[in-house]
Amino acid sequence: MGSASREALSVSRAALAALGGKATLATGEQLLAAGRVLGTSFQLRAALADPSGDPSDKLSVINAVFASVEQPARELLGVIATNAWSTEDEFLAGIEEIGIRALAESASSENIEAELFAFGAAVGSDAQLELAVGSKLGSDESKAALIERLLGSKASKQTVAIVSHLVQQPRGRRIAELLRFATTVVADEAGLAVATVTTASAISPAQLTRLVSALSVSYGRGLRINHVIDPTLVGGVRVQLGDEIIDGSVASRLNELRLQLA
Incomplete structure (x- = not known):
């Protein structure tokens, strides 16, 4: 900008x-x-x-x-x-x-960031849905109607309004980028940042709370956490905050080892 x-x-x-x-x-x-x-x-x-x-x-x-x-x-x-x-x-x-x-x-009590993240995860796991919401061929009216059918009864009116707008006016951006941008803006308006924490398996609420506390101290502001489970990591934790990635996963370390041996 x-x-x-x-x-x-x-x-x-x-x-x-x-x-x-x-x-x-x-x-x-x-x-x-x-x-x-x-x-x-x-x-x-x-x-x-x-x-x-x-x-x-x-x-x-x-x-x-x-x-x-x-x-x-x-x-x-x-x-x-x-x-x-x-x-x-x-x-x-x-x-x-x-x-x-x-x-x-x-919004009063709605967690818009979590709703945007959940929708992004659903779109990312369904190629047909991603095509439907991101296609340049569909009319704005049809895209807005699709978002209303998908989210109208499951998300806040604020989230529906944001997603409906984004799919109608993407301005050259893919749906994943659009949702990340909106999530960041919503969190920033609340004085927070959004971090995506990926682990190989589920972790306890106490462990997640300790991780959030440590990250908040490190970054100097409160955080909203989106937790993703990805068995391909094998173990460890991967944290993404904006463009910054902290990759302490076992898969990452094994990949580094393979590169060194090569």
Whole structure:
């Protein structure tokens, strides 16, 4: 992300925080819907993402095009649009992130990260499902309907809204990448990070608690843990936090040994 976009995103996050917890499910849904509208309209997107554009003109466009959008979402769109973004795609990414953060903020007790992770695991284990949600051939309406059938009765409204948006506007990203991004944003909004812990077999809740505590101290922030069991590891633990991987599995050590002997 360019420096201008990073600054614009920081200002946009501050604007969301300034709402003081007034962001609702509708706020997030409307922001994501606006992002999809802009994603399909080159003229609108170019006008609002143009860094040289007059801020008052941009606000006029937003108030005209998104007149039916509730005030909190429209105000956030105004902040996002009147800041300078490095590219049009990063402008859309900014709307997407603020929309996801608003949805995360609107949730009370729902563990959106766990629901996103579970859906990602289901998609990753089913090639036909992955094709269905990631295909470029299906219409946005059919993809949204599919997500509603798959998650409507099993996940929070926030999670359904996030996944539905992601499959409708992937912007060149695969479904696994989309879900990892959304999970990271949701956790960050709560002041946390997400770590995926993979072991060869099940571990006790006490062991998992000790591992979480040690990792939290190491990384200096609270963690949400997604636990995966993978017998191919043979033993040990593999931890992934963002792009960082700590691989202490037996399989990894055996592979290193084989490479040394070769």
